[in-house]
Amino acid sequence: MQKIKTKIYQWLLSADHFLQICYLLVYILLIISLTAGSVYASTVKIANISVKGLRSISESELLYMFEIKEGEVLDDKKINNGIKTAFLKGTFDDIQVYKNALSGGDVQIVIVVKERPFIDKIEVDVDGEISKSDIKGLFQMKVGSIFSKELLENAVELLKEGLKGKGYPYAQVRPVYEIEPKTGKVFLKLSVFGGTPFIIRKFILNGSDDYIKKRFNIKVGDVYNESFVKSEIERVLKYLKKKGFYAGLDGTYSYDVGTGTLTINSGNRNKLKVVFNNNKAYADSELKDEMPFIAGQQSDDIIIEEGILYIKSKYYQKGYINVEVKGIVKKGSNVDEFIFDITQGDKYVVSDISIDGASDDEEEVRRHIKYKKDEPYNPDILDTEKDSVNNYFFNRGYPDAVTAVFKPTIDDSTKKVKIDINVKKGQRYxxxxxxxxxxxxxxxxxxxxxxxxxxxxxxxxxxxxxxxxxxxxxxxxxxxxxxxxxxxxxxxxxxxxxxxxxxxxxxxxFFFGKTIVKGNKRTKWEVFKRVFKYKTGEPFNIVMVFDAIRQLYQTGLFKHINWDIYNAEGNVKDVLLTVEEVKAGAIEYGLGYGTDDGFRGSVEGSYINLFGRNVVLETKGQASESGQKISLSYKEPWFLGEHYPFTTTLFFENRREKNTETGDTKYKIKKYSAVSMVEKQLTENVTGYLSYDFSLVSTYDVHPDVILSREDTGTLAISSIVPAFIFDTRNDPFSPTEGFYNGLNMKLASSVLLSETDFLKLSGHINYYKGVTKNLTIALSLKSGLAEGWNETREIPLVERFFLGGSTTIRGYKKDNLGPKGQDNNPTGGNAFLMGNIELRTKVYGDLGIVNFLDSGNVWQKIDEIEPTNLKYTAGMGIRYKTPFGPIRFDYGYKLNKEEGESPDEYHISIGQAF
Amino acid sequence: MVLFIVEVNGDELINKVVAFVDNEAITLADLKEKYEKTLKVVPDTTLRQVAETMVNRLLLKQEGVRLKIVGDSDDEIINKYIDMSIRADIVVNYEEVEAFFNKNRANFADIELDSVREDIEKLLIEEEVNKRLQAKVEELKKRTYVEIHKLDAP
Structure with a gap:
């Protein structure tokens, strides 16, 4: 036998056959078997590295992929891997690496790259009836695609194929392109000559009348566009089904090139009518909507059989265990009637469930099964319930001999069913x-x-x-x-x-190799590099790659990030991330109404990728009946090379504070602020903030009533530092149903910081959210604040004092209207406050919800005047309508301990939850 | 080996891209290594043939990856791809084996068909695999950005 095989192999390996028959496969397998990875030992050092021809990425990104540094020993293997890694980025057509011997024995490395040209603009010129958008859709090369002559030739061939499908079999495409040598940008012009199209000269709808034919948007004289014909058949089929024709078309069609005849074949011309006789347990529509009809796919007998089974199972669910269903089909000239006669019989309910052998688990089993006392008995679920009990014990450590026997005893005289469940748990391991x-x-x-x-x-x-x-x-x-x-x-x-x-x-x-990023046009390499927590040579861990991708999404710079893993030489895996950037700039504007500020309008402009480093520049302007605000923010997501977001904001505010009861002006403010803040994620749920705030506040037209100190009028410089901590475990920042949201904030203004006033202000809040049921959430909040001045400052300045009342505090009061008041009844605010809120948030239907609330709290002028027993209470209810930017809110609050002269209630319209 | 060393303006070429398939490059060092090893098995092979085969391998690997075939190495992916997408679809019936046997009767002078049937079947399957592989590679080349740079003849 061995001799025979040798003969065959000799024949196989004879030169002719080797080349003609097995050339490709044998070569491929041969190459596979050759081991790779020879190392060229070297002792020369790299004195310096220069890069030529690079224009779209940074030199540091290229050298990261090569992993070579000046001063290191030249390693040919690194150069070899570096070329392949860099190439994965998709930017290069060629990379060459040279060495130049220097006098001291070291070498200079020169990396010469040739970047790929890419399509910057596509222009389409059409001679014929074909639409330009159709051509652009069919043409596979898009703006931003890599350009090569070969790719262009293939794309043109595919375009011609596509045009053939659209009825232009003789279409000609002439591409002309121009490459800008400096930038690699390609301008491509496609001239398309439609040629003589296939025209529909005759349109036949086989086996049907004009009713269906008229539904088609196809007429004689149209170009035969096959994909359009297919979409029309699907559309008309849907339309016919809606009208009751369950198989109006059979879906087939043909086009005769010689005569130009388009033929579409129709199916059953009759309408479908489903009739339920004596259906008492369900609405006819409910049964009909869920009937398992698949139009045109099944025979009438199967439809009837499946229909009967379905109706029976529905009746079983309601305890009609003796239901009888008969079905017939009546074929008419226009209508096919499927008639189901139902005899529902008596309803049976579960009278008792006895469980034997479950010992301590009896109550748990009872809770586990779907059968409940006095509820309909459904014989269909006997087996699944048995499995469910078995699984229960199996998962509790009884894997061997668990058997649960369900024995129903049906009493026809009382229409009751007693279910005996016998459990043999067997051994527990x-x-x-x-x-x-x-x-x-x-x-x-x-x-x-x-x-x-x-x-x-x-x-x-x-x-x-x-x-x-x-x-x-x-x-x-x-x-x-x-x-x-x-x-x-x-x-x-x-x-x-x-x-x-x-x-x-x-x-x-496996170990990490390099991470290559492609698709980034504006975003710089450093934005990616800083989120890669792994290093080349560390154990490969896909979770770390996912973590990096998650952080990249959090920058807001990317629409999509796809990842691929490449097996590099040895046990090394390179990661390739392909990103699609979002538009970095946005302008948003809005109009609104809130009871606190009246009508308001806002405009906001932002750019989130300044210098390609994810630096955010944002400006906001807002005008309302109570004033104007303008701000300009600069946000650096990484401060001093660490992930400490740093924000600087310039802010101007011009505001009129009024007595919301009387409408009189309490005071006016012009405030210029500069705030710099750095934040740090301390733990998964705790974030720390430290900011410096310098404000120049001009308070004028102050009603004498609210002046408590010399600082309440005139211009005041407040210079302060503000450390703060937030503990956040909420599951949703807009409408939480679980978790805590707690905060602690301290503001220290001092003459040491060149402030004209000295005070310390502490405030904190504890918010807790708990979903009690799917549709009901309890929300609790406790807030408090204390402030004290020193040196010349007795009362802290008006703009810094605490006020209560309004849509987010005590809702039975108008904004800032609760607490100490002057002689003319204007609220003055105070140095201390305490507030508690309870809300019951109920989802009613869809995005609509209602809220019942109880608010309590008070403001005191001085800390030593705090009386926790002297609180104001308001109760009320509100409506919420959920939107992507938070719920739109209407609240009505009623004062429970109203004082003389106060209004009994207030209402508020605003956006966002109260807390 | 000397033939691969190139000098431009006094700079000595260490390595470069000699071919690519989309974004995957074949380097001069890799080509050189494969070429030298192939020469030992197939002495009349050319540098171009080895480069083309390396390109074909990359095409098949990329297609395997596209079809979600996974493996610890490129070789594993290529083998799995050939087995799953090409070889698995090929069936050789008895008539074809018999026809081949009769056509090459001279090579099987004193051998019964039954004793070589399995081997002929394997051969015909490999022949068909090869044909289909060739067609597949040509198809993949049409929709992939492939280039083999000008190679210096050894």
């Missing part, structure tokens, strides 16, 4: 010991810590799966491919104690 086998990269202790199963834990499939998942994660996290399996073994015969055995087969270990 307890994990007494865990053995780890095959672990090399991690100690047994590390694996056991990862598994995290306590001694005497009941053995369940879930425990097993979770343990396996955790060990797999440990290995993946460290770049190791490993096969993990877990099984149990009994500790002695008939023993319920078991040993869990973790079998680990460690395979290859």
């Amino acid at each position: 307890i994990i007494k010991l865990i053995e780890v086998k095959g672990n090399k990269s991690f100690s047994e202790k590390e694996v056991l810590q990862t598994i995290n199963i306590a001694k005497d834990t009941p053995f369940t499939e879930e425990t097993l799966l979770n343990a396996r998942h955790r060990v797999s994660y440990l290995y993946q996290h460290n770049g190791i491919m490993a096969d993990i399996s877990l099984n149990k073994k009994a500790n002695g015969s008939n023993s319920t104690s078991i040993t869990l055995v973790v079998n680990i087969v460690e395979n290859r270990k």
Whole structure:
């Protein structure tokens, strides 16, 4: 036999056959078998590196991909890998690396790159009836695509194919292009000559009349556009189904080139009518909507059979266990009637459920099953309920002999069903010991810590799966491919104690190579580099790649980020991220109304990618009945090379504060501020802020009533530092249903900081949200603030004092109208406040909700005047309508301990939750 | 080896791109290494043939990746791709084996068909794999940006 085989192989390897038959495959397999990776040892050092021909990326990004540095020993392998890594970016057509020997024995490295030309503009010129947008849609090269002659030729061929499908079989396409040598930009002009198209000279709708034919937007004289014909058939089919014709077209068509005849074949011309006789348990429409008809796909018999089964199952759900259904089809000249006669019979309900053998688990089983006392008995779910009880015990550590028998006893005289459930739980296995086998990269202790199963834990499939998942994660996290399996073994015969055995087969270990980014036109390399927490040579961990992608999305710069992993030489994996940038600039404007500020308008302009570094420049302008605000912000997401967002804001405000009761002006303010703030994420939920605030506040036209100190009128410079902390575990910042939102804020203004006033202001809040049911959330809030001045400052300046009342505080009062008042009843604000709010937020329908609330609180002029028992209470309710920018809100608040002269209630319209 | 060293304006070429398939490059160092090793097995092979084969490999690997075929190495991906997308679809029936046997009767003078049937079947399958692979590579080349730079003849 061996002789025979040798003969065949000799024949196979004869020169002719080798080249003619097996050339390609043999070559491919041959090349596969050759091992790669020879290393060219070198001892020369790189004195300096220069790059030529680079225009679209930075030199540092290119050198990162090459991983070479001045002063290092020249490593040809690094150069080889660097060329391939850099090429993955998709920017280059050619990369060449040269060395130039210097006098001291070191070398100069010269990297010469040739960047790919890309399409900057496409112009289409058409001779014929074809639309330019159709051509642009069919043409595969787009603005921004790489350009090459070969790619252009292929794209032109595909365009011609596409035009053929649109009815232009003789279309000619002539491309002309121009490449700008300095920038690589390509201007492409496509001249398209439509030629003689296929024309529809005759339109036949086989086996149908004008009613259906008229539904088509196809007429004689049109160009035969095949994709349009297909879409028309689909559209008309949908229309016919809506009108009751369940199989009006059979979906086939043909076009005869010689005669120009388009033929579309129709199907069953009759309408479908479904009739339910004696249907009492459901509305006809409810049954009909869910009937399993698939028009034109099934025979009438199957439709009837499936219909009967469906109706029966629906009736079983309501306890009609003896329902009888008969179905017939009546074919008419215009209508096919599917008639179902229903005899529903009596309704049976569950009278009692007895559970035997479940011992301590009886109540849990009762809660677990769908059968409930006095509710309809559905025989259809007997088996699934049995499985459900079995699974319950299986997951509680009884894997061997769990059997649950459901025995219904039907009493036809009372129409009651008693269900007896008999459970044989069998043995419960307890994990007494865990053995780890095959672990090399991690100690047994590390694996056991990862598994995290306590001694005497009941053995369940879930425990097993979770343990396996955790060990797999440990290995993946460290770049190791490993096969993990877990099984149990009994500790002695008939023993319920078991040993869990973790079998680990460690395979290859992978390491991070380079991360290449492509598709970024404006965004600089440093924006990407700073989020890559992994380094070349570290164990490969895909979770770290996902984390980097998540952080890149958080910059707001990208619409899409796709990732690919490339196996580089050795056990190295390169990561390729392909990004699509969003438009960095935006202008937004809005008009609104709120009871606090009246009508208002705002305009906001922002640019989020200044210098390609994700630096944000933002300006806002807002005008309302109470004043104007203008701000200009500069936000650097990384401050001093660390991820500490830094913001500087210049702010101007011109505001008139009025007594909301009387409408009289209390005071006017012109405020110029410059605020610089740095923030740091301290833990997953805690963020710290530190800001410096310099404000020049001019308070004028002040009603004498509200003047408490010399600083309440005139121009005042306030220079302060403000440390703050936020603890946020909310699940949704706009409408939270779970979590805390707590904050602590301190403002210190001092003459040491060149402030004209000295005070310390402390404020804090604790907000808690808890979803009680799917549609009901309880929201609680407690807020307080204290302020004290020193040196010349007795009362803190008017603009810094605490006020309560309004849509976000105590809603039975107008804005800032609660607390100490002057002789003319104008609120003066104070140095201390305490406030508590309770809200019950109920989702009513869709995005609409209602809120019931109780607010309480008060303001005191001085800290030593605080009386926690002297609080004002208001109760009320409101309506919320959810929008993407927060709920639109209407609240009505009623004073519970109104004082003489006060209005009994207030209403508020605004956006966002109260807290 | 000397033939690969190029000097331009006194600078000595260390390495460069000699071909690419979309964004994956084949370097001069890789080509040189493969060429030298191939020469030992197929002495009359040319540099261009090796470069073309390396390009074909990349085309097949990229197609495998596109079809979500995974593997620890390019070789594994290519093998899986050939097995799953090409070889798996090929069926050789008895008539074809018999026709091949009869056509090449001279090579099988004293051998019964049944004793070589399996081997002929394998051969015909490989022949068909090759044909389809060739067609596939040509198709992939049409929709991929492929270029082999001018190569200096060794």
